[in-house]
Amino acid sequence: MAGGAIVNTAGAKDYPGKLTLFVFFTCVVAATGGLIFGYDIGISGGVTSMDPFLEKFFPEVFRKKQMADKNNQYCKYDNQLLQTFTSSLYLAALVASFFAATVTRVAGRKWSMFGGGLTFLVGAALNGAAKNVAMLIIGRILLGVGVGFANQSVPVYLSEMAPAKLRGMLNIGFQLMITIGILAAELINYGTNKIKAGYGWRISLALAAVPAGIITLGALFLPDTPNSLLERGHPEEARRMLRRIRGTDDIGEEYADISAASEEAKTVRHPWRNILQRRYRAQLTMAIAIPFFQQLTGINVIMFYAPVLFDTLGFKSDASLMSAVITGLVNVFATLVSVFTVDRLGRRKLFLQGGAQMIVCQVVVGTLIAVKFGTSGIGDIPKGYAAVVVVFICAYVAGFAWSWGPLGWLVPSEIFPLEIRPAGQSINVSVNMLFTFVIAQAFLTMLCHLKFGLFYFFAGWVVIMTVFIALFLPETKNVPIEEMVLVWKSHWFWGKFLGDEDTRHVQMAPSSNKTADA
Ligand code: BGC
Numbered sequence: 001m002a003g004g005a006i007v008n009t010a011g012a013k014d015y016p017g018k019l020t021l022f023v024f025f026t027c028v029v030a031a032t033g034g035l036i037f038g039y040d041i042g043i044s045g046g047v048t049s050m051d052p053f054l055e056k057f058f059p060e061v062f063r064k065k066q067m068a069d070k071n072n073q074y075c076k077y078d079n080q081l082l083q084t085f086t087s088s089l090y091l092a093a094l095v096a097s098f099f100a101a102t103v104t105r106v107a108g109r110k111w112s113m114f115g116g117g118l119t120f121l122v123g124a125a126l127n128g129a130a131k132n133v134a135m136l137i138i139g140r141i142l143l144g145v146g147v148g149f150a151n152q153s154v155p156v157y158l159s160e161m162a163p164a165k166l167r168g169m170l171n172i173g174f175q176l177m178i179t180i181g182i183l184a185a186e187l188i189n190y191g192t193n194k195i196k197a198g199y200g201w202r203i204s205l206a207l208a209a210v211p212a213g214i215i216t217l218g219a220l221f222l223p224d225t226p227n228s229l230l231e232r233g234h235p236e237e238a239r240r241m242l243r244r245i246r247g248t249d250d251i252g253e254e255y256a257d258i259s260a261a262s263e264e265a266k267t268v269r270h271p272w273r274n275i276l277q278r279r280y281r282a283q284l285t286m287a288i289a290i291p292f293f294q295q296l297t298g299i300n301v302i303m304f305y306a307p308v309l310f311d312t313l314g315f316k317s318d319a320s321l322m323s324a325v326i327t328g329l330v331n332v333f334a335t336l337v338s339v340f341t342v343d344r345l346g347r348r349k350l351f352l353q354g355g356a357q358m359i360v361c362q363v364v365v366g367t368l369i370a371v372k373f374g375t376s377g378i379g380d381i382p383k384g385y386a387a388v389v390v391v392f393i394c395a396y397v398a399g400f401a402w403s404w405g406p407l408g409w410l411v412p413s414e415i416f417p418l419e420i421r422p423a424g425q426s427i428n429v430s431v432n433m434l435f436t437f438v439i440a441q442a443f444l445t446m447l448c449h450l451k452f453g454l455f456y457f458f459a460g461w462v463v464i465m466t467v468f469i470a471l472f473l474p475e476t477k478n479v480p481i482e483e484m485v486l487v488w489k490s491h492w493f494w495g496k497f498l499g500d501e502d503t504r505h506v507q508m509a510p511s512s513n514k515t516a517d518a
Contacts, residue, residue: 013480015254017246019166026245027161029218031173033113033154035211036120037147038181043204044086045304045323046189049311052198057133058082081133086304087440088137092144093151094433100152101426105271108224108232109160112153117216120146121209128206143208144433150215151429155413156421160225161245164480168342168410172335175406179335181211182303183328190324226255227418227482230262254480258418260505261482265419275420275427279502282494283415286473287424291432293465294408297358298458299400300439302393303327322390330394334401346477347407348469354403355466359459361396365389366455375451404465408432414476415484482506 047053054062061082104112123142130136154174162170188207192200226245229238238258242251268274275284306323338350368389372381381389416424446454474491476484488494489503 013253013257013483014164014478015246015480016250017163017248017254019163020245020247022247023161023163023170023245026222027158027170027173029222030113030154030157030161031170031177032211032218033116033150033215034174034177035181035184036117036143036150036208036215038178038183039185039208039211040089040143040147040181041178041300041303042182042185042327043189043208044089045306046186046193047201047204048082048086050189050193050201053201054082057085057130057136083441083444085133085136085140087437089140089144089147090433090437090440092141093148094144094430094437096145096148097152097426097429097433100149100429101271101422103149104153104156104228104425105231105422108228109153109157110219110222110224112149113157113222114216114219116146116149116153117212117214117219118146119143119149120212121216124206124208124212127208128202130202130205139205146212148429148433151409151432152422152425155409156425157222157225159410159413159481160227163246165478166343167414167481168347168477169339171410171413172339172342172406174409176332176335176339179328179331179401179405183324183332184211186306186324186328227258227262230258231265231418235259257480257482257506261418264417264505268419271420271423275423279498280417280420281497282488282491283417283420283424284427286415287412287427288431289465289468290408290412291428292435293461293468294404294432295435295439296458296461296465297400297404298362298439298455298461299397299405300436301443301454301458302397304440304443326390326393326397330397331401331405334398335406337398338402338406341402342406342410343477346475347411348473348475350403351407351469351473352466354399355462355469357399358396358403359462359466361392361399362455362459362462364392365396366452366459368392369455370452373452411473411476414481415488417485418482 048058051062051065054065058081100112100116103115119142123139123144123146126135126139126142130139155171158171158174159167185204189204192203194200195203223241223244226238226242229235229241239251239255242255242258243249246254274280302323306327310322310326342350368385372385412428413425443454446457450457472493474487474494476487479487483506485498485503485506489498
């Protein structure tokens with residue numbers, strides 16, 4: 001076979017080929033699927049702090065808010081129905097991702113993205129036109145279904161399309177789009193909040209149709225991945241696509257490996273039952289732990305409720321703009337750091353550094369708030385003091401944005417063998433959504449009860465997850481996706497769960513001997 005593969009540190013290969021313009025653009029289009037998720041995260045916090053919105057749908061919260069200056073600052077937004085507005089979407093996304101797994105496997109990644117965009121579009125229309133709480137919540141459920149499908153298909157699509165050496169960078173395009181979506185939503189909220197006639201929230205909610213339109217149309221033009229084409233029985237198309245995306249005819253090695261993976265996948269009838277087998281224990285653990293930990297960083301406390309939080313801290317009418325700056329700009333720019341370093345530094349270094357930074361910042365923020373508000377929740381923060389709080393919140397968001405944010409989607413999308421990839425990704429999405437839901441639902445109540453201790457609570461979790469990564473997550477940078485099993489095989493802990501026969505199909509692929517033969 002021409003060319004040949006180079007064996008890298010994990011014992012896996014590097015294939016010939018380069019980053020083609022074609023693959024770059026397909027990845028950019030697919031990554032826009034992140035926009036709908038991001039737009040949604042960013043929009044809810046702002047809308048739920050708009051007075052006309054509260055007065056129309058949640059009059060009780062509105063009244064309580066009016067009186068809050070005299071009352072406890074920590075508790076003024078504590079309302080179950082209001083939290084349901086934010087969190088219903090994530091519950092819907094959780095359920096949808098199970099169906100999305102089947103669609104991505106049987107119909108391909110592309111149609112899963114298309115379906116997600118379309119459902120989201122309908123949800124946006126319903127929300128913009130909402131006359132009552134029921135319309136609001138049904139709209140949000142449809143948005144959730146859209147997010148479930150997009151988050152199921154986009155990360156996997158990106159990881160399959162990308163050449164191994166640039167997989168981190170291209171996959172993080174998804175997270176970058178999430179952060180751009182959040183920023184856009186927050187800026188839009190800031191603008192619509194100023195509309196005197198009080199219909200600003202409608203514009204905010206209806207504009208979700210824009211990112212939905214982009215991914216729906218975009219998906220129509222996207223090709224499917226070679227891995228998915230082959231798995232669905234189109235070997236010639238798969239070969240042609242692989243040549244096109246790698247920009248070389250020398251695709252023999254990679255094609256053989258995808259083909260071996262696809263043969264292996266065909267023997268698996270029940271991916272859901274299969275994923276429980278001992279040899280997949282490492283991947284299953286990560287599919288559950290990574291999204292769980294990502295949400296337990298507490299990031300969505302800032303993302304959903306930043307305007308509320310800043311209002312609580314006494315920023316008054318500046319709260320929305322402040323939060324747009326915090327959660328928006330810092331989040332986008334810090335994500336770029338990981339785009340450019342993830343394939344060189346690797347996943348582990350980013351996880352460990354980002355984790356350490358978040359721990360320090362959370363402890364500082366918690367302490368600063370404790371000093372001013374104590375446990376009574378009564379107090380006022382002077383401007384200079386508030387600025388220090390903001391700086392540490394920024395540093396916390398930055399730490400998240402180059403570690404758990406992007407890697408929370410990248411790592412689970414690159415560690416599963418083809419036969420259980422959609423099932424694994426679906427577990428990842430649903431665990432992520434479940435805990436996004438839990439945090440969205442519980443935050444305002446937790447703030448009311450744990451007070452400043454909430455920040456210590458999340459800091460404690462970040463300590464646990466950082467130790468977890470240090471011990472249990474092997475480095476996956478530059479390893480071809482269909483060879484990932486070798487990484488687990490050589491890990492001090494997970495290696496015990498794998499026998500020689502479990503890596504047989506990878507090692508038997510042509511010229512995958514352990515010496516470089518480039
Ligand atoms: C997370 C979201 C979070 C966002 C912030 C994503 O990776 O899944 O829950 O709101 O990052 O940028």
